[in-house]
Every structure is written in structure tokens, then in C-alpha cells.
Amino acid sequence: MAIVAPSFLASNFLQLQSEVDMVNESKAAWLHLDVMDGRFVPNISFGLPVIEAIRKATDKICDVHLMIEEPGKYAEAFKLAGADQLTVHIEACPHLHRNIEQIKALGMKAGIAVNPHTPIDFLQDIIEDVDLVNLMTVNPGFGGQKFIEHSLVKIRQLRRMIDEKGLNVEIEIDGGVNLSNAAQIIEAGATVLVAGSSVFGAQDPIAAIATLHAL
């Protein structure tokens, strides 16, 4: 059974209440919330007040993906806004271990996100300290992009690293996940499927979530 994390970047912001209600009724366990600063990535999305509002409307896990520089400056604010899990980019953090310790000390689960060009090997000395790895399977910044096929190799490498060390770290796949490629993503070793356009753009989003969850 896959954990499904609908990405609200693809939701209708004028109807946030009903979008959250839909996810609440669905088999999705997490809400994926993408924060972009216009510096680490070439786009700006939404921030703390939006997450605070969504938090009040759900009991599910709020999985916050920070695509921002200097995430340590804002970790406490995201905790206060209601994040259960906070993921920072390895490429944005020269002091990654410090950032991870800070997130955990604040009482959140900690994740590391890696861009498509970043080798899995770079996780070797930090993987034991985290709860999840977000493997970006598109270049971060925008929803609705095409899944980068080489990512399947990286998923398998990460699965092997986690299993060899006997760890319980979620492998979250983020970008271009849809009903056609999700099965091979899970088969390669992923445990969490982030899905934006393939859920919120579906005729029947609840059914799309159920199909992904059943994998």
C-alpha cells in the first residue's frame, strides 16, 4: 500500500476548503505542501498563512516541502503553522546535519529532498538521521512536468542504501507521478507518491488517489 500525498500546488486555491475536504475523505495519508521562495527555485508558491489555514482543516499529516534557501531560519515558523514533517533540499543546506537536528528538536519529522542531478551517494552520511527522502523526479519549481526516466535507477539505489543499513526511511517520489508510471515507481522501491496534477486534474480525484494507494 502506497502512501499518497496530494500536492496542493495543483489545487484550486479559490476552493481550498473543498479541496482539503476531498483529500480528507480520500485514502491519502499526507497533504504535500510546496513552499517556493523565488530564489532556490524559479517560482514563488505559497507560505505560512496558507499552511496554517490548511492545517486547521485536516487531521492528516502535513508534509511540507521547502524549496527555499536558508530553511533553518523558518523551521520554527513552519512548526507553529502546523507542519508535521519538514523537508529541506540538500542543495540549499551547507550545514544539513544542523538543519535536520533542528527540525527534529522542534518535534517534526525531518526529510531531505534531492534534485534530479544530485547523486544518491551524497545521502550516505546523513540517511540514518532522517525520516524521509524526497526524490525529485522533475526539476523543482513547477507542477505538471514530465517524470525524468533516469529517476527509476536512483529509486533503486536509494532503496538498496536504506535496506543495507536496515533503516525505516520513506522514499517519497515527487514530480510527474501519474496512474501510468506509479506502479513501476513503487516496484523500484518507493513508499510515498506525491501527486499534483494527476490527482487535482483528474475527473474523479478520490478514485485517482484510491488507485495510487492500492499499489
Ligand code: DX5
Ligand atoms: C515541484 C513540486 C511538486 C509538484 C508536483 O517542484 O515539488 O510537489 O507539485 O506536481 P506534479 O505531480 O503535477 O508533477
Ligand code: ZN
Ligand atoms: Zn514537492
